Every structure is written in C-alpha cells, then in structure tokens.
Amino acid sequence: MDKLASCCLRHGALPSSHNYSKPYNAERPTSLPHRPRRRRSIIPVVRCILTNPNTAKGRHSTKPRHADEFSSGFDFEQYLTAHAKSVHEALDRALALPARLEHEPDHHWLIESMRYSVLSGGKRVRPVLAIAACEFVGGDAAAAAPVACAVEMVHAMSLVHDEMPCMDDDALRRGRPSCHAAFGEHAALLAGDALLALAFEHLALGYADAGIVVPAERALRSVAEIANAAGIGGVAAGQLADKACEGRGSRVGVVSLATLEHVHVHKTARLLEAAAVSGAIVGGGTGAEVERVRRYARRVGLLFQVVDDVLDVTRTSVELGKTAGKDLVADKSTYPKLLGGVDKARAYADELLAMAEAELEGVDARRAAPLRQLARFVAYRQN
Template identity: 65%
Template structure:
C-alpha cells in the first residue's frame, strides 16, 4: 500500500520543495495525529464572493465559525453553494443561445446540468489561497468546467462507456443524438480556451500568467491528461491490469484535470513557484482520492444514489481500486491520499487554506 500511495508523486512536475512522507491513517474518519491546529480557536473568515457577480449584488460573504483545521465549523457547505452558484451564473452568461440552435442547446444542456462544480471551485479556492481575489479565477473556473463537461459528454457515448444516464437525466447523446453530442463536446473544448483568453485579458490578468494557465489546461485535456487516460482505460478493458497501470489511467483520466484546475487558479492568482508546486501535489492527491472514492461508490451504491448508472465498471470488467485491492484497502488508500493532501496545505495561511482542507474531506466523504 505504501508503494501505491506514494505513486501519485511519481507523476508530478519537478519541485524545489521536498515532499514529507505521509503518515498512514487507518480510516477516512480518523485523521493523522498532529495534523490539526489547536481546537476551539475562533476566526472570522471573509471570503470574497465576486465570481460572476451581477451588478448590484453583494460581493462579500462573511463565513464565520470555529476553524479547527480538520472538521471545525467553517461553513464549507455555504462556501461551496455560493461558489457553485456563481460559477453556474458565469457559465450561463458565457454560453448564450446562438446558431446553430441545436448545437448551443446541446452544449447548455450538459454545462448547466448542475453537479458539484468541484473543479471550478478548486480553481477559485487555489486563487484565493495565494492571496488573490476570486474574481480573477472566473474565466479559469468556467474553462475547467467546459473541459470537464466535454469529457463527460464523450465518455457517455456508445463508442466509449455507452452510458444513457448522467446527473439523473438522459445523457447528451440520448437527448440530442450522437453526432450533435460529439460536436457539442468539441465546441465546448474550443470555447474553454477562447473564453479563458478573452476573460483573463478583460480582467487585466498578466498575459504571461494566462499563457501559462492555458498551457496547463491544454496538457490536462489532451495527451498529458484526459485523452491519454481515456485511451489507456479503453485499451485495458477486460485485461489484467497492474496497480501501476491503474494509477496511470486515473492520474491522467481524472486527477490531471483536477490538478490543472487548482494549478491554473494558483497561477492566475500570482502564486510563486513553490506555492504552485505545493498546490499541484495537493491537487494530484485529491484527484486520485476522487477516483478511489468514485470506484468504491460505483461498487457499493445504487443508480438512484449516484444519479448515474451504478456498477458500470464491474459490468465492463474494468480494473478499479476495489477490484484490485478490495473495498477496505481501497478506503485505506483513500485515507492515505487525504493525509498527503492535507500535509501540502500546512505551509499556507490557515484561514485561506480552510476551503481546500474542507474540499479534500468533502471529496473523501461524498456519497455520490
């Protein structure tokens, strides 16, 4: 297990900051000893909430509570709700109806279908972590969600996973037909980079930061990420798969885009190289954590609970962490990844790190 858990570090970019080995945590409910700050310290966390704000709306939300560094009463549910709603509004404005109307309807059908918005919120939180206002991350947050939505549309198609249900309703290709769904995904990928370039310029983000973030997201969407992971995933269906290959698939297919979301947010926010690499390692671990939890839920939950077809991986004879490790060991690996992710936040301001710390735990504990 230690070799597997440390594997997520093999794929990261070089960093000037050495990594401190993680401590084994026996379960998702038992954080590693010594990780949290003293309990009971009251703080007032002021979160800038200008992401996608409309004229005349409030731009600052006070989220007050007791931050114990692990569970605390930091209002993470409210933080996620405010951020997700703001991202949704920004996406709605970024993608008005146009011609050809059916193509736009197909794009909006999936982009505005809801979801947890983990990736765009991750971009915003990383931007705030390095001390920048969340408004700067608006174009990045939208671009990440467009790329993610593209991957979901394509992933559901008959030539891929052939899934007819997504977020509790018909998949895009079921609702609009295969060729429209395919082109909607392509159009969203192109729009992501156009919107990001134009939006960052309008907000006055330095061009060199925008260019670096564009390169990061481009790599994550293509041969350095989602596309490579998807090819490896399909090529290995029904074949004996090692833990190393399984990790390669999920690092690229799932973790890489989560990583790029956080890294791009930190870049746009003006983080230095050491800060960006800490964010990268944090996000790589929670990206793998997301997939491990997803694998466990696919095996242990119903379609109604998940909002998508449960048991598809088992039916397709895909390699998953529960299949190779067993459910209990997969959960133990998830706990190790959570501990590793939290360790990367220790060098940052505790108040600004609170959303990312809680986001890691949200991913670990999610039920769908």
C-alpha cells in the first residue's frame, strides 16, 4: 500500500494594547475560466483513495456545480464577513495583556508579537469552517467559538514558525513583515510556542468564561483532535516532510505524487479537517455526521493547497501578500509541476471540489449552504 493510502487510513475515513487588526475583505471570489471536464480522473490513485465509497459506486455525482445554483436565500459574503469579525473580536479579547502583567516589559513584547501574528487579517477560513460545521450538525454557532479561536491560534503559530529562517525563510506575510522580521527570531519562536499553549488554554477555559454549555466529553474530544492536527498527526510532521523534499523538485520522479499528497495532507489539510471536525463534535454531531464532515474537510484542505500552488506561479507578491514563486526558488515539488502544468492542477482542484460537495448531498440545503459555499470560496480565491 502506498504512502498516501496508509496515511489516510491512519486517520480513519481519510482520515488591548495596540490593535494590529485591519478590515476584513470578503470580496466574492472570481470564478476561474471555464475548462472542459475530463471524463477520467487525472490522478487515478489519488481519486481512488480520496473518494467516498458511495461516490465510487456512483451514488453521488462528482460534477461541479455553479455557485449561483445554491445562492438563493443565502448570502455567503455576509456570513463570512460576520463570523470573521466575531472571531477577530474574540481573538482580540483573548490576546489582551492581563492587568497583572502591565509592568512587565518582557510580557508586553511577547503579547505584542502574538497579536501582530494573529490580528493581522487573513481569511479566517479555519474558524469559519469550525462554525459552519457546528451549524451543519444542528449546533449553535456559539458552541464553536472556543474551537474557532483555538484553530486560528494554531494556524498563526504554524505560519510564524514556517516563515522563520530555519524553515521557509520568508520575510513577508499578509502584505507586511513576518513576525521574525518585525520582532526578531527569538521573539517569533517564543510567540509561536505561546500561541500554541494559549490555544489549548482557551479551549479548556473558553466555554466556562463565556457561559457556553458544552459537555466536557465533547470539549475533550476537540482538544485531542486539534492537538493531533498540530503535532505528529499534522502540521509538525508535514512541515518536516516538506523540508525533506526541498531541492528535489527539479529531479523528475524523485518526489512522487503520493509523497506530495502525504506532505500536504499533514501540513495543510489536517488542520482544516480538525477545525471542521471539532466544530461538528462540540455541535453534538453523530458519529456518521462527524465522519462526513471529516471527509468533506480533508478534500477542502487539499483543495486549499492545490490552489495555493497555482497562485504561487500565477500571481505576484503584491497580489498574494506573501512572497510569490518561493516554491520554485526552494526547488520544491508542487501540483502544477507534478501534474504537468497549471491547467491540470486546476482540473484536479475541480475534482476535489466536486468530491467535497458530494459529501454534502442528502442534507438540508440550508444547513449545507455555508460549507458548500466555503468550499467554492477556497477553490476560486485569488490570494
């Protein structure tokens, strides 16, 4: 069994100091140019592993849907903007300097570097995904608030560490200096560590602090899910595997498609998956509902990375708000490179989108609409 298959099986079914915030921009994504659909998957091995058995048997169509087909009665832009704003405000409160530490300059520096990294904008895809998944299983959005904040802190930690000189050495993030460029390497390293710790402190105390009633068993399951996604079952392992692939992208056949999928299932997809799964758990989802959400989110997570790889070679640094073309400079394998070009990578993105949408079929359209539109937002984003 290849590496990707064993990887997927291991994860189950697929397994107020200064405010650095800036207005959230939730422009409706621009559709990619129309491309004719291929009759057969361009990546048989990946399609085989990722496809739901029901889909494989033809019970669900994998034909992509047009965005306007599901837009009636649901304003996704408003939904995304409202939840992103509420999450941003909650993160601002969670990262406020405690009054008892106001006269401790070291604590000021640490808190400021953390706030700089978390409150700098961003799409807030992971926290909104957690909220949408919670609502998908019939839960109240408030139940997912601590999860939403926690996954965004973990995500910010991963970016802070990923950008450091010992990793990807990137001095630009969200259109301004990376944390280590603004505060120094030692502060960035510690800010990332502190954000990871704060994420779990917030998960443990956030419900009681906000007066939200969620059974302890659900909260503990969400802790375990996010912890696994941050560590050896996700981001940390994926980042190490990604570093191991550097300098090998130009040698044909050295890095296989299965290896590339292994890297990004861990480095990118796993945290998005954990966000959605944790939202479904605290929302009171059944075992079957949670696994449906897991399969959906795994595909959206890989979709996010495929689109990232395409944007890296088709957009400028100004457009992206981060350094464009850095994968080429680091000689990394990417989806456009391994699949034979940008058009084929986009075709694979279409397949992942269709498979994610297939997981939402048979569910009340109003409950599924946020997840469906969120997948399309990821697919057609321009930065």
